[in-house]
Amino acid sequence: MEEEKKVKAAKAEEKKAPAKKAAPAETKKPSAAALKAALAQMEEQETGKKKNTVLWRVLAFVMWALAIVAMYLPQIGNLELPFGAMRMLVLKNYTPMIIDIVVAVALCIGAALLWKKANHIHPVKSHNKIVQFIWNQLGLIMAFLIFFVIGLVLILKNDKLDAKTKKIAIAALAAITLLVGGVSADYHPVTQDEVDKVTQEYNIDTQDPDGCYWTTYGRKYHLFDDCQALSNTSAENLHHTSLQEAWEANRGELCSFCAKRATDNGVGGGAVTPANP
Ligand SMILES: [Zn+2]
Numbered sequence: 001m002e003e004e005k006k007v008k009a010a011k012a013e014e015k016k017a018p019a020k021k022a023a024p025a026e027t028k029k030p031s032a033a034a035l036k037a038a039l040a041q042m043e044e045q046e047t048g049k050k051k052n053t054v055l056w057r058v059l060a061f062v063m064w065a066l067a068i069v070a071m072y073l074p075q076i077g078n079l080e081l082p083f084g085a086m087r088m089l090v091l092k093n094y095t096p097m098i099i100d101i102v103v104a105v106a107l108c109i110g111a112a113l114l115w116k117k118a119n120h121i122h123p124v125k126s127h128n129k130i131v132q133f134i135w136n137q138l139g140l141i142m143a144f145l146i147f148f149v150i151g152l153v154l155i156l157k158n159d160k161l162d163a164k165t166k167k168i169a170i171a172a173l174a175a176i177t178l179l180v181g182g183v184s185a186d187y188h189p190v191t192q193d194e195v196d197k198v199t200q201e202y203n204i205d206t207q208d209p210d211g212c213y214w215t216t217y218g219r220k221y222h223l224f225d226d227c228q229a230l231s232n233t234s235a236e237n238l239h240h241t242s243l244q245e246a247w248e249a250n251r252g253e254l255c256s257f258c259a260k261r262a263t264d265n266g267v268g269g270g271a272v273t274p275a276n277p
Contacts, residue, residue: 029263029264030194030197030198030201030202030263031188031190031194031263032188032256032259032260032262032263032264033120033188033189033190033259034190034194034195034197034198034263035198035202035254035259035262035263035272036120036253036254036256036259037120037121037122037123037190037195037198038195038198038199038202038204039204039243039254039272040120040121040252040253040254041121041122041195041199042199042204042206042243043243043247043252046206046244046247047247047248051121051122051252053117053118053121053122054118056114056115056117056118057114057115057118059111059114060111060112060114060115060118061111063107063108063110063111063114064107064108064111064142064146066107067103067104067105067107067108067111067146068104068146068150069083069084070083070084070085070100070101070103070104070107071084071085071086071100071101071104071146071147071150071151072084072085072086072087072150072151072154073087074087075087082096082099082100083100084100085097085100085101085104086151086154086155088100089161089165089169090158090160090161101176104146104147105176105179105180108139108142108143108146108147108180108184109180109183109184111139111142112138112139112140112142112143112180112183112184113139115138115139116139116184116186119135119136119186119189119190120188120190122192123136123189123190123191123192123194123195124136124191124192125191125192127193132189132191136186136189136190136191137185137186137189139184139185139186140181140184140185140186142184143177143180143181143184144177144181147173147176147177147180148173148174148177151169151170151173152170152173155169155170155173200275201274201275202272202273202274202275203272203273203274203275204243204271204272205243205270205271205272205273206242206243206244206247206271207242207243207244208242208243208270208271209241209242209270210240210242210270210271211241211242211243211244211245211246211270211271211272212240212241212242212243212246212270212271213225213227213230213238213239213240214238214239214241214246214249214251215230215233215237215238215239216237216239217237218233218251219250219251219253220251220253220254220255221243221246221251221253221254221255222254222255222257222258223254223255223258223259223261223262223271223272224258224261224262225238225240227255227257227258227261228257229255229257229258242271243271
């Protein structure tokens with residue numbers, strides 16, 4: 001028995017070992033989101049214009065709070081406010097209930113998008129993995145709290161609803177949570193550590209005249225002139241400038257195709273070159 005255990009343990013170790021060795025090479029590749037954030041932070045430094053991510057975060061919390069109001073506002077005195085989807089359910093007042101839920105869903109999704117947008121310019125600074133997870137997935141966590149946890153507690157505690165209505169309401173809350181949570185999750189989370197690494201590893205020359213490409217009508221800039229997003233742009237509408245000039249022309253966001261290509265291939269446009277290809 002003892003021998004068998006040892007053999008199994010040794011085999012398990014063998015399996016683990018190569019994975020451990022491969023991991024550093026995998027994590028070394030910066031993500032497209034990290035490159036985008038690095039360039040956005042560089043733009044802030046060079047132009048002196050800060051993106052107001054604090055305001056976006058405050059707005060996100062206001063919207064989450066309003067979503068709670070739309071879902072769970074209780075009766076206040078004699079006021080017959082139409083908000084509070086849960087109260088409307090008990091009153092069997094289904095039209096305002098559905099409107100409340102739609103409003104709450106829209107508020108939660110809007111809040112999560114603002115939160116993610118802020119994170120992709122000024123990512124979480126903590127080195128703690130748990131803090132990083134909570135910070136990056138706050139939209140998902142809030143969706144779960146607002147639509148599922150609070151709703152479940154209130155439904156289970158409610159003695160005016162019959163068992164069948166409770167079951168339907170809980171199933172509906174679960175479905176809404178999945179929908180809002182799915183949109184709110186950040187599938188490309190970034191940390192400031194990753195951004196600092198990109199800034200260190202990539203030699204980003206903001207003055208390089210071959211730096212980037214942008215179009216008269218587009219709001220983003222590109223690192224590659226053969227980017228798929230530029231395929232329909234005529235030559236007269238395509239501008240080829242340094243990053244600095246693109247930022248001054250209010251093109252502050254790097255195209256996602258170009259960001260992915262630059263980090264995948266490790267080949268930059270004029271201004272963005274990895275230090276160690
Ligand atoms: Zn592009």
